[in-house]
Amino acid sequence: MSLINKTKEFKIISNVITSKSNIIDIGCSDGSLIEYLKLNNNVVARGMEIDQSKIRTCLSKGISVVEGDADTDLFDYPDNLFDYSILTYTLQATKNPKVVLEQLVRIASKAIVSFPNFGHWSIATSLFFNREMPVNSTLDYSWYETPNLHFCTINDFINLCEGLSIKIEKKADLRKSVFKEFKGKSLYDSYFSESGLFLISKK
Amino acid sequence: MEENKIVELSSKERPLLLDCGKSLGPVKIAYTTYGNLNEQKSNAILICHALTGDQYVASQHPITKKEGWWSNVVGPNKSIDTNKFFVICPNIIGGCMGSTGPKEIDPLTQKEFGLNFPVITISDMVKAQKLLIDYLSIEKLFCVTGGSMGGMLVLEWLSKFPEYVHSAIPIATSVNHSAQNIALNELARQSIMADPNWQSGNYYETDNQPTKGLSVARMAAHISYLSKESLHQKFGRNLQDKNELDYSFKADFQIESYLRHQGISFVDRFDANSYLYITRAMDYFDITANSNGSLIEAFKDTKSKVLCISFTSDWLYPTSENKKIVKTLNALGIDVSFLEIETENGHDSFLLHEPEFFDALNGFISSTWREL
Known part of the structure; x- marks a missing residue:
């Protein structure tokens, strides 16, 4: 799964990251985001990944990667080790998104998180009119085989951050491919944004 | 080369x-x-x-x-x-x-x-x-x-x-x-030292070498290098060159025969005292x-x-x-x-x-x- 399209997502993330910063990409897959950020932002980066063959791909690219799971292995890192922790399209597949979010802002000064927006109009439509679990480009699994455990809407995410004393600093405007200052919930986003992409930090 | x-x-x-x-x-x-x-x-x-x-x-x-x-x-x-x-x-x-x-x-x-x-x-x-x-x-x-x-x-x-x-x-x-690691090494050392041919380590210039003790030490260690699953797959309960139990203490099972072979072939290339010293170093580490x-x-x-x-x-x-x-x-x-x-x-x-x-x-x- 990817957020609308990878190039766009990478570009938005790259634009918000300070150059030469120290980052960790959790669920880094074959390391393509890390490569992109190394090239464009000159970052010091490492990854965490659960899939063995993807880990070996990262190693062959010279990317440092630890076999691990967002749910259990973020505890191993000390506070504020990184400038940015990045979790793209994985939050909904974690067992305990609340704990994962807390860990993300604990191990890094800022965290970048993206997830599919379950409040998107097409999902609401699929449920309301077809009475079927939605399957589309961002939710490309049938209900019986999905790895996703915890779907949320953009508004749910905002509510959770408030409850956890996590500050939402910026929210990506996916149409314009830029991060913008977060100014609270937006009716437009909650209906029309296929994904949420946020820059958050500890309050 | x-x-x-x-x-x-x-x-x-x-x-x-x-x-x-x-x-x-x-x-x-x-x-x-x-x-x-x-x-x-x-x-x-x-x-x-x-x-x-x-x-x-x-x-x-x-x-x-x-x-x-x-x-x-x-x-x-x-x-x-x-x-x-x-x-x-x-x-x-x-x-x-x-x-x-x-x-x-x-x-x-x-x-x-x-x-x-x-x-x-x-x-x-x-x-x-x-x-x-x-x-x-x-x-x-x-x-x-x-x-x-x-x-x-x-x-x-x-x-x-x-x-x-x-x-x-x-x-x-x-x-x-770990205590388990040390225990396994101690088993190996005791096996060597229990062999009368070990002679408190002064066996080099004698005709008797502590091959039995070293060989048992190697057998015990070899088990720890393999998993239960791999032993099962390789040997199961298969018998060695026979179809029936022998009702003796000969190597009936393939695993016995395999371990005995591992033990015997090891003594040709390894020194019993070295085994004591190196396992000690590992335990102290x-x-x-x-x-x-x-x-x-x-x-x-x-x-x-x-x-x-x-x-x-x-x-x-x-x-x-x-x-x-x-x-x-x-x-x-x-x-x-x-x-x-x-x-x-x-x-x-x-x-x-x-x-x-x-x-x-x-x-x-x-x-x-x-x-x-």
Whole structure:
């Protein structure tokens, strides 16, 4: 799964990251985001990944990667080790998104998180009119085989951050491919944004 | 392929100081090298062997005539490519393939050391390896790697001589021995010492060698190198060359026959006293010994790029032990990677045909070399 399209997502993330910063990409897959950020932002980066063959791909690219799971292995890192922790399209597949979010802002000064927006109009439509679990480009699994455990809407995410004393600093405007200052919930986003992409930090 | 070399590295006047307070001098190191050292001396890879390994990492063993113990990994176009790298593999001190150890001649008495050999540690072994690296005028090793006890030596290099190590791959190892590890080693030692032919270690010039004791020690250890699953798959309850039980204590089962063979063939190439000394060194090993139990403190000067590898079915040095290293290096912000290879081959996996393991080694070493 990817957020609308990878190039766009990478570009938005790259634009918000300070150059030469120290980052960790959790669920880094074959390391393509890390490569992109190394090239464009000159970052010091490492990854965490659960899939063995993807880990070996990262190693062959010279990317440092630890076999691990967002749910259990973020505890191993000390506070504020990184400038940015990045979790793209994985939050909904974690067992305990609340704990994962807390860990993300604990191990890094800022965290970048993206997830599919379950409040998107097409999902609401699929449920309301077809009475079927939605399957589309961002939710490309049938209900019986999905790895996703915890779907949320953009508004749910905002509510959770408030409850956890996590500050939402910026929210990506996916149409314009830029991060913008977060100014609270937006009716437009909650209906029309296929994904949420946020820059958050500890309050 | 290169032949075995032996070099004398410390002298009576300038001996190697050991952790036990005694000293050794002269110290002989037997070692093999493969490939060529480049002009900048930047392509050296040090391979640290395990308990019963030796310097014949990728060349025929002079006694068993078998190919080197890591021929799978080391050689032209292999994961550790001898076309690119200068590979050094020394026999550890305390060993029995030419380096100073209990079966070598004590210059003081002109007789074999036997139990007069001082009790050595993993740290002493690494100090001796460092003498060899200095002798070869290498200021920075491109990579230090090894599995099992070899992995302990890798950790010791990272902790004691961090500025000499560009990258490191500790494999299937531990920062110290658990009670279970010590117990298994003690079983092996007691088996050797219970053999009347051991003669308190003074068997070298007699007609009786402690082969029974050493062989049982090897059998016990060999079980710990395999997993329950791999034993089951290989042998199950199959009988050896027969269809019915013998109602005797002969080797009825294939596993019995296999273990007996492992034990008997081992004594031809290994010294019983060496086995005592090396297992002792492993039991004494604790990377935090000089840092008040702190792993963070033990690795605080490490700057190397590190890849830790464990195997799912290894119960001797399980993933949880290897992860302690990863966790510590992570906490220190060190460039560390970690991979747990899925296999049923147990602790011995690092010596066997494991393509995903080879691939990970190759990927890490090649990319680290490209970035040098």
